[in-house]
Amino acid sequence: MLLVDRQCILPSSGQPYRHAVTEMKGLVVPTVGRDGPDGEVGPLRELPGDQPSNHAGIDQAAIRQRHGVWIRGHAHNVTRKPDGNRFEVVDSCCLSSLISPRLQQRPLKTDTRSKPRPTPNEKVEPVTDFHPIPEPRTTLTHANCVVSTPLGYRPLHLDLHVPPGDGPFPVLLWIHGGGWVTGSRVWTVDQRFHERMVARGYAVADVDYRLALEATYPAQQADINAAIHWLRHHASALRIDPGRFALLGESAGGQLAGIAGLTGTGDAAVQAVILWYGPVDLSNLRDQDDPFTEPAALLGGPLAERTAFARLASPLHNIHPDAPPFLLVHGTEDETVPFAEAVGFAEALRAQGVRCDVLPVEGAGHVFTGASVEVGTLTEAGADFLDDVFNRLRPDASRAAM
Template sequence: MTFHPVPEPRKTLTHANCVVSTPLGYRPLHLDLHVPPGDGPFPVVLWIHGGGWMTGSRVWTVDQRFHERMVARGYAVADVDYRLALEATYPAQQADVEAAVRWLRHHAAALRLDPARFAVLGESAGGQIAAVAALTGTGDTAIQAVILWYAPADLSTVPRQDDPFMFPAILLGGPLAERQAFARHASPLHNVHPAAPPFLLVHGTDDETVPFEEATGFAEALRAQGVRCDVLPVDGAGHVFTGATVEVGTLTEAGADFLDDVLR
């Protein structure tokens, strides 16, 4: 048995275990909110965790000082729950993120948030959810900026299309070979449009789980629609930035620089 470590106290946490959705027949879905001191209103970044749609938690972060860095830069951070693939198939995960966006926007004044400056930061599988939510959101679910860390862009082309037990197949309810239209529907690459928000793609050049070419191809598709898409290669890094020669905190700061530019 492997035991996860005791979590460190989260010094920046201001609102814990906020219930944002109660889907019938499922557990309540929560978010934790970290808000900078002061009157605001502050832009907010929704953190969407990875884990292959099968594992993970809203409290898992790659940069252990992620919240401290973002709050110090003047950004609120919302750590968002979503149902995993063995709890519910897609698009439940997208609905869960949309519910969090709606809840935060509805309570923006009380929470000292700026409803016109909402961003998402999704890592790996969470990046697929974050990207599609941003590309399809309108009105009270609209997103103004997107950061993706090593996220898949096209589920319709992943290997082992006939395997019902690979994680994207479990997410979509069966072998991808039988669900090509649905896989495209769930893929950021096939949802790009000219009104999409600006993107920053941060991706390891040696990623064997989600190849770097996923990021460059997605960037080309966005740019072809006239959408800003910056790409930050992490030289020599694999998935989850393993083997990176830069400290992961510098990538968090690069994301804050991008948000400073596009949300000003």
């Protein structure tokens, strides 16, 4: 099934080609075919629908040998086939999206070999998993605010939830997770997150950023900074306090919140950061030579080839004495981002004289699965932390950023 078909240009030679995405029983595989004389897409190949979603089970050499698909680099690294007439590639970023923890929970349909091809009149079962209809967001006051229009990309938005009253209210920017390759600003872990924060007197901004399949780092950090700039610029009209800005990022969004909080200056500065099970050291992850991991998708290639770049993107390697206070909320049984990583990050911050509170969530894995407490209590704990941080600001501190 052809889902996407767009004209592109090969960076290396300037030759036109078409980028196509095929979907086969839940497995999304981009292939590239050189334009024929009539502008048609060249021969496309597909991986079989029974390939496992766990990357550890993918035999890359066998795939190349059996199916003639070259697995190499990203979409712009197009490999010329031996006959010189076709260009085909499996995008490593796309494969990394298939192995994200969220997607591993969605089993692939593996019985395609036993089924004949459908006839023209036969009804074809859709392969798309539909998301549920969203609940009304009763706290939403400003929807789909355009904060940035990066050239060549989609406009980036945020949704703002402001408490009733004159304000100005402190603002918390929510940065979603998803392994940098999936996710949405409307996804939350606590289903009553906005209600709880607004009731505590906080405005909440749900922030967009480009995913790694759209643009590699540091595009994501630039997008978050753009949201901070936009909110500060319109602070008076939005009834928010430009001197009381905080970030809350979960999982991959935690890495982005951490690096934005540590590197933001001037109008991009924030006064507090909360991380929910966020990775803080991209230079020390597993599978350093693997181009198919999600961190490799974020950084544009294998981590082993981008060690210095990975450190630049890692909160752990950007700590300084003037960093804002941090709260780390982390499951003690997290196997995706181990709890020890949060402990080490807290120790490094404290060594620089920076406040860092750690809230262990006993028995919880990643995304607080198996937690012994209701996730709403963790949202409330974050509000308590922000109350304390902002109450300690000097009376003129909030006006300094105006």
